[in-house]
Structure formats: structure tokens, C-alpha cells
Amino acid sequence: MRKAARLGGFSKERLTPTRETNTNVTYLAPAQRPVESTTEDHFIRKDGVEYAGTHLLVELWGASNLADVAGIENALLEGARKAGATVLHSYMHPFGEGMGVSGVVVLAESHISIHTWPERGYAAIDLFMCGKADPYKAIPALKAAFAPNAIQVAESKRGLVV
Structure with missing residues (x-):
């Protein structure tokens, strides 16, 4: 079967x-509308819409500091703080001297992840948060840390209840 x-x-x-x-x-x-529950599930209920969380796909172009492992981690942690999120763990993986970095900050409200291409001045960042955390509030910290020439942001409502 x-x-x-x-x-x-x-x-x-x-x-x-x-x-x-x-x-x-x-x-x-x-997804179908769930049966009412007495437990808090951290889904967002806003403007008549119910969903698990807001997922932002952030692209930075013409960015700097994209091989600086400590700087990248600090930027993501500051973004989490500004968003009102709770940091559980962070891990950064450098691919070599002057090369890209992949990293993740695990949040009680979901995660922030990044992959950088310093040779292109490009970074791909995911900001996914549920509950009261606001991923849009993390963006100024990312702009300050990486000073991009251009930024693109796409939003998706994850776990949309229909």
C-alpha cells in the first residue's frame, strides 16, 4: 500500500x-483547523489568520564580513535578541580560511540559519519564528553586521491553517 x-x-x-x-x-x-485545545501551541493568530510562524528568506548582496565566523554568529545572536526570540543553541561551520560559513541558531521559537559566499558578497539567511518573536525585527541587526548594498526579503506563512 x-x-x-x-x-x-x-x-x-x-x-x-x-x-x-x-x-x-x-x-x-x-492542514485542517484543529480542535480547540487548552494547551498553548505558539501558533500565531493575527488578522483572522492562523499559522505556525513567519518564515523570511533574506538575501544580502554586496555584503561584507561573510567569512568572519565570530562576527556572523554575533550578528545572528543579536538578530534573535532583537526579534524577542529565545536562543537555545548556535553552531557555525567555516569552510576554510576566507571561505563561506554555514550556521544555525536554534531558537525556542524555531531557527535562524545562514550560508555565505564571501567571494560573491552574498548571504542567504532564513529567519523562521513562531509565537511572539518577530523575525522582521532581526533584519536591522543583519544590515548593521553585513552592510549589504542590496537586500531582498520574501515572506511565507508556515503551517497556514485553512
Whole structure:
């Protein structure tokens, strides 16, 4: 029996992925409004919309300090602080002297992650936060630390309850 059938009968025809190359895809139904609960789940309820959290995809171009491991970690930690998030753990991985860095700050409210390409002056940053944390408030700390010539921000509401 296909995984999809075991998970409530949703077939490949009904929910199709963008790429057919992954044969290990599990097809799930869109989220349904949950039964009222007395426990706090940290979902956001705003303007009549309910969702797990706000996910910002931030792209920095013409940025500096992108090989500075300590500086990158400090920038992400400061961003978390400004956003009102609770830091649980951070880890930065440098790829070599003067090369890019990948890092993550794990938050009680989700995470901040980064990957840098100093040779291109480019950084890709994810800010995903739930509850009262506001990922938009982290952006000024990132601008101050990396001084980009240009910044692009795309927002996605994750876990949108329909």
C-alpha cells in the first residue's frame, strides 16, 4: 500500500509535488483547523489568520564580513535578541580560511540559519519564528553586521491553517 493511502487516502493525482524525481515523497492533506485545545501551541493568530510562524528568506548582496565566523554568529545572536526570540543553541561551520560559513541558531521559537559566499558578497539567511518573536525585527541587526548594498526579503506563512 502506498504511503499516501495509509495517510488518509490522498493520492498522487490530488497533491502533486513540483518534481517527480523523489520517490520517497509522502503526500499529506492540507492542514485542517484543529480542535480547540487548552494547551498553548505558539501558533500565531493575527488578522483572522492562523499559522505556525513567519518564515523570511533574506538575501544580502554586496555584503561584507561573510567569512568572519565570530562576527556572523554575533550578528545572528543579536538578530534573535532583537526579534524577542529565545536562543537555545548556535553552531557555525567555516569552510576554510576566507571561505563561506554555514550556521544555525536554534531558537525556542524555531531557527535562524545562514550560508555565505564571501567571494560573491552574498548571504542567504532564513529567519523562521513562531509565537511572539518577530523575525522582521532581526533584519536591522543583519544590515548593521553585513552592510549589504542590496537586500531582498520574501515572506511565507508556515503551517497556514485553512
